[in-house]
Amino acid sequence: MIEVEHLTKSYGRGNAVSDISFKVNKGEIVGFLGPNGAGKTTTMRIITGYLPATSGTARISGFDVAEQSLEVRKRIGYLPETPPLYPEMSVHAYLEFIARIKGVATADITNRTNYAMEATGLLERKDDLIKRLSRGYKQRVGIAQAIVHDPDVVILDEPTNGLDPNQILEVRNLINRLSGEHTIILSTHILKEVEETCQRVVIINKGRIVAEDTPQNLSKQRAGSERTHLLIRGDEAAVKAAIGTIEGIHSIEAKDKEGLLDVTVENQAGTDLRSQIAARVVTSGFELFELRSESLSLEEVFRQLTTEEKTEAAS
Amino acid sequence: MKNIIAIYRRELGSYFVSPIAYSVIGVFLAIVGLVFYFGMFSRIITDVMRYRMQAMQSGQAGDIDVPLILLQQLMGFAATVSLFMVPMLTMGSYAEERKRGTMEMLMTSPLTELQIVLGKFFSGLTLYILLIAPTLVFNLYVAKFSDPSFPWRILWSSYLGLVLLGAVLIAIGLFISSLTENQIVAGVVTFAVALMLWIINIFASDAGTTTGQVLQYLSVIRHYEDFTRGVIDTTSLVFYLTLTALGLFLTWQSLNSMRWRRA
Ligand SMILES: Nc1ncnc2c1ncn2[C@@H]1O[C@H](COP(=O)(O)OP(=O)(O)O)[C@@H](O)[C@H]1O
Ligand SMILES: [Mg+2]
Numbered sequence: 001m002i003e004v005e006h007l008t009k010s011y012g013r014g015n016a017v018s019d020i021s022f023k024v025n026k027g028e029i030v031g032f033l034g035p036n037g038a039g040k041t042t043t044m045r046i047i048t049g050y051l052p053a054t055s056g057t058a059r060i061s062g063f064d065v066a067e068q069s070l071e072v073r074k075r076i077g078y079l080p081e082t083p084p085l086y087p088e089m090s091v092h093a094y095l096e097f098i099a100r101i102k103g104v105a106t107a108d109i110t111n112r113t114n115y116a117m118e119a120t121g122l123l124e125r126k127d128d129l130i131k132r133l134s135r136g137y138k139q140r141v142g143i144a145q146a147i148v149h150d151p152d153v154v155i156l157d158e159p160t161n162g163l164d165p166n167q168i169l170e171v172r173n174l175i176n177r178l179s180g181e182h183t184i185i186l187s188t189h190i191l192k193e194v195e196e197t198c199q200r201v202v203i204i205n206k207g208r209i210v211a212e213d214t215p216q217n218l219s220k221q222r223a224g225s226e227r228t229h230l231l232i233r234g235d236e237a238a239v240k241a242a243i244g245t246i247e248g249i250h251s252i253e254a255k256d257k258e259g260l261l262d263v264t265v266e267n268q269a270g271t272d273l274r275s276q277i278a279a280r281v282v283t284s285g286f287e288l289f290e291l292r293s294e295s296l297s298l299e300e301v302f303r304q305l306t307t308e309e310k311t312e313a314a315s
Numbered sequence: 316m317k318n319i320i321a322i323y324r325r326e327l328g329s330y331f332v333s334p335i336a337y338s339v340i341g342v343f344l345a346i347v348g349l350v351f352y353f354g355m356f357s358r359i360i361t362d363v364m365r366y367r368m369q370a371m372q373s374g375q376a377g378d379i380d381v382p383l384i385l386l387q388q389l390m391g392f393a394a395t396v397s398l399f400m401v402p403m404l405t406m407g408s409y410a411e412e413r414k415r416g417t418m419e420m421l422m423t424s425p426l427t428e429l430q431i432v433l434g435k436f437f438s439g440l441t442l443y444i445l446l447i448a449p450t451l452v453f454n455l456y457v458a459k460f461s462d463p464s465f466p467w468r469i470l471w472s473s474y475l476g477l478v479l480l481g482a483v484l485i486a487i488g489l490f491i492s493s494l495t496e497n498q499i500v501a502g503v504v505t506f507a508v509a510l511m512l513w514i515i516n517i518f519a520s521d522a523g524t525t526t527g528q529v530l531q532y533l534s535v536i537r538h539y540e541d542f543t544r545g546v547i548d549t550t551s552l553v554f555y556l557t558l559t560a561l562g563l564f565l566t567w568q569s570l571n572s573m574r575w576r577r578a
Binding site: 048052070073074083084085087097100103145 | 317318321322324325328329332333415416417418419420421422423424425426427574
């Protein structure tokens with residue numbers, strides 16, 4: 001449904017997006033996860049034909065977004081980062097206008113606007129002027145305009161950005177309800193968001209894809225790992241060599257801390273290696289001052305994947 | 316066509332809920348009305364005096380066509396007020412669209428840029444026609460009491476000129492609005508450009524030279540004066556329509572390049 005291949009976008013100096021490739025299959029909900037400035041909006045603008053790519057291709061339903069832009073635009077619903085609203089219009093007049101310019105047949109316009117308002121819970125506010133709506137309701141109007149013409153693909157750029165927790169929950173439920181009927185790609189910088197709504201997650205950082213999997217697998221793979229902190233007196237290379245041979249260890253990092261070595265060991269979850277590590281440290285002749293263990297939360301997985309120094313250690 | 320109509324209707328609808336449209340129409344009619352009511356009489360009195368003087372010197376009595384003077388005065392004044400009012404109507408058209416992020420929605424909809432340009436232009440022109448239409452009332456009032464008979468031909472040719480003039484100003488205003496996100500900047504620049512086209516003939520001190528002739532030709536108001544004398548000159552028609560088309564074409568290019576300039 002969506003095929004992105006080797007997409008690169010440069011705004012002049014440096015790449016905002018570098019060599020991104022991913023696919024979204026029909027009916028899937030895919031989350032595009034990354035910190036601010038990662039390149040999510042840029043990627044979505046390219047997919048929607050709003051921005052040209054510097055190199056690489058993107059196709060929607062087989063149509064190239066640059067070469068066959070009009071065909072692509074017929075098939076997408078897009079909620080930009082700021083909902084594109086006309087504040088002086090009423091909700092239903094606005095949605096009727098959108099339906100018209102998105103090519104909905106005149107006979108279907110009433111049906112489609114009603115459908116969109118029903119799906120987004122806007123029916124009882126249909127005659128309200130958009131400028132009188134709360135932020136959460138404005139966001140719903142933004143989502144309604146993205147689905148009013150029954151597009152093949154729905155692209156939502158940070159649909160819950162700036163909403164309060166209740167509103168976030170509402171929008172999340174709304175997206176879940178839409179999931180059966182549309183192929184959806186949504187971006188967010190909040191991990192929880194994708195965990196609860198998406199079937200697949202693409203994590204992007206500094207314009208590059210750093211991980212791509214189901215939320216379950218990502219949690220298992222990474223959040224499942226455990227960390228052990230040690231405070232040791234000894235030579236860094238020797239310590240690393242000694243501990244590194246223990247089975248089940250993913251990575252070892254060490255830095256100096258007030259004359260001692262602050263060592264962080266990452267290992268597979270469920271395998272408690274603390275006693276083994278302690279034994280190895282002591283038998284190798286180092287002094288052990290402290291040893292404690294902690295689990296990686298999902299937040300940390302995300303942080304780990306999106307902070308540069310740690311990306312290298314983790315991969 | 317369906318798309319152009321959709322844009323046209325939304326745009327016109329927005330005009331009529333915006334305070335700007337109502338203030339512009341209100342101010343326009345108030346100024347034209349006041350000038351009509353007070354200004355005209357003093358003008359006629361001075362004209363009468365002048366004719367009397369001439370008559371005394373030459374020994375023959377000249378006739379004064381009061382209805383014609385009234386009509387030409389009013390239409391001349393309506394054109395001048397348009398110069399100030401049209402920038403206020405057009406300044407927000409694209410600038411606001413860009414600022415509110417609705418441009419991104421339009422550009423990712425299955426619309427062509429030309430459809431957006433035409434929809435917006437015709438809604439602006441419609442509003443302009445609604446703006447000047449009430450001045451007909453003043454003229455019809457004059458026509459009712461007119462003696463000698465009212466110069467109908469001049470009335471219609473003047474209105475044709477006024478609409479064509481408006482089309483030029485709107486096309487220019489929309490183009491400038493498409494260049495910026497700031498509608499105040501758009502309004503001020505539009506006014507400045509329109510004013511330039513208005514008074515450019517002042518710089519043509521010597522109409523004999525080629526430059527002088529070009530500058531004369533470029534003066535928007537000189538062509539308009541033809542219309543208010545009942546002359547529908549092809550050169551003037553071509554001039555207005557060309558300028559309008561040029562403004563629309565530039566707007567179209569501006570939207571096209573917007574898609575690629577963001578690079
Ligand atoms: N119009 C632009 N001109 C120049 N740089 C831009 C522009 N838009 C975005 N960028 C840069 O590109 C990078 C990616 O931005 P963006 O796609 O908006 O990220 P995200 O949506 O993930 O927060 C950022 O470093 C940002 O500063
Ligand atoms: Mg963004």
